[in-house]
Amino acid sequence: MSNMKNDLRELQQGLEKTGYICDTPTATVLYLAAALGKPVLVEGPAGVGKTAISQAYAEYYNRPLIRLQCYEGIDEAKALYEWNYKKQLLHIQAVAGHELNVAEVEHEVFSDEFLLPRPLLQAITSPEPCVLLIDEIDKVDMEFEALLLELLSEYQVTIPELGTVCARSIPMVFITSNASRELSEALKRRCLYLFLDFPDPELETRILQLKIPGIQSELAGQMAAALRSFRELDLKKTPSIAEAIDWGMALTLMGLETLEAEAVLTTLNVLFKYREDLDKARNIVLKEQEV
Amino acid sequence: MAALLDDLTSFINDLRQAGIPIAASQLDDCFRSLLLVDWSLEPAFHAAISSTLVKDAAWLPVFEEIYGRHFYHFSQQNQAARDRELHALRNGLQNRINGTGSQSGSVLEAGQFSRNPDACQVRRNQSPRLKNPITQDFYGATWEEIRRMEAVFPLLARRLATRMVKKRRRNQNAQLDYRRTMRYSLSTGGVPLNLFVNKREREKPVIVALCDVSDSCLHYSFFSLALVHSLERFFRQVRSFAFIDQTDEVTSLLKQSNFSNLRSQVLLNADTVGDSGYTDYGAAWASFLAKYGDCLTPRTTVLIFGDGRTNWFPSRSDLLKEIKSRVRKVYWMVPETEDDWAKGDSSMESYKKHCDQVFECLNLDGLTRALAQL
Known part of the structure; x- marks a missing residue:
């Protein structure tokens, strides 16, 4: 029990080494997920590092990362497994001339050899524990979500022709969602819930310093403060952390040590990708300049 | 020991009363998590509770408000007093989970969280019941409730x-894309395994x-x-x-x-x-x-x-x-x-x-x- 603090600190430091800074609540959820063997459901605005957290976790524990990018219309053939029917057809044609009984051929055709494992099946049949990332689950249909329930609670998959495949190792599962659709209660119950928001200026300063070699700490601090006020605007697309890093790169390349209004105005297009957003941000900067 | 355990009990009651859906299995997860984390680290204590009980960002503000009401004094106490309480509570929880085996969730449910309806009633009167902003009627909503809807x-x-x-x-009522379907059927020996359709813009x-x-x-x-x-x-x-x-x-x-x-x-x-x-x-x-x-x-x-x-x-x-x-x-x-x-x-x-x-x-x-x- 008393080690928990150390474990947590170790986890935080380890993740930081891979380039991901997380706060204590986030680290706690990761720690609990590993201890309880439960998936983590990560929600939050776009660009706060929902996907990056699983990548950092995989890197730190040196586990393979298996990623399932969800999209509308994804089905089990793309996510779970598929029979390699072309190979099956070829096989049937190849044995057509020989004297073989039908049952035998059928048995052969529905065996491991003709099975194409897709990410979910790969994740649970992997001999060493892996990290499974199910990205943007809110894009899939309800039916597909139901399919995930068996996998996430029992860590097993039922293939009608083969039987039930149990996990050889329990994968660490991350599920990300942009909350564009209400997820089912059943899925939510099975997961630990982690809501990631944009970092506070202090944390963002640290992120900028970690990610941008040679940035002046004063500049990083001022950038974080500016980003915070930008994110308070009513924008079509809020600047993400990745864009903030690009912005910092641009500013350091320009040789800045502190934030100057003129440089900000010329580099705003790194942060804002809509004309309306650009105008709003520019107005704020100009107003600030007058004061 | 009673103080903090009671607090946890009434805390969960308040969450439910505010409308946050909490299933028995979630309580189970919550207690298991609480036994795993070090409570002298307040953010960890908080994360253990919130990640197991609240699964929808829309409820987080309501959760924070109730959490603040119940555990404010907790962060104010000195280390020794806190440790004493925590130790007692941990034993209490451990007994509960061990003693009741796999049905711990439901037993906790029955034994602990609905025993005293009078107490619930009192609390309900003290704190105005928060409604789910999505299903609350527009008619008769207060300004504060409107802001929550916003x-x-x-x-x-x-x-x-x-x-x-x-x-x-x-x-889209789709029509068969004959050309594409035929072309792809060639790879399966002329058997059209996949059908392709023309999509029409409405x-x-x-x-x-x-x-x-x-x-x-x-x-x-x-x-x-x-x-x-x-x-x-x-x-x-x-x-x-x-x-x-x-x-x-x-x-x-x-x-x-x-x-x-x-x-x-x-x-x-x-x-x-x-x-x-x-x-x-x-x-x-x-x-x-x-x-x-x-x-x-x-x-x-x-x-x-x-x-x-x-x-x-x-x-x-x-x-x-x-x-x-x-x-x-x-x-x-x-x-x-x-x-x-x-x-x-x-x-x-x-x-x-x-x-x-x-x-x-x-x-x-x-x-x-x-x-x-x-």
């Missing part, structure tokens, strides 16, 4: 948009939204206006009009303002008050037809947001009939149940005849459901 609004708008995209995809309607912005359905109307405009990309064009007893176009106002100052922008700048200053649907129809009649075409879908309460002025449903005859569809979204339509000064009964469909939209949930059917 907070979840962007989320709802996004969900509605996703639903519209999906519906659009499903609705024509987007022009939306004309008419909103009653009088006192009686003010909040309702603004949520509707904002929601309709958030769906702009699904329509060829959206034009919005506000009225009390005179109609004025607010399309450009809506484009300029954001959701938070929408209300004041429209009330200050739109010319919605005519001679009487009281809601008068008849006069509003007349001025709409006179000033903006040319926007009604067979491609137009008219959405009307209002309670149909005419202040005993003539309802002029003949004018609504005229509108109906010139457009494709007329839908009316009412913030009242059908039972109330015949009561008081409501003219919904006579307006209903000239609408293709009338939707009851008592709350944000109803409103999004109605709009999703467009």
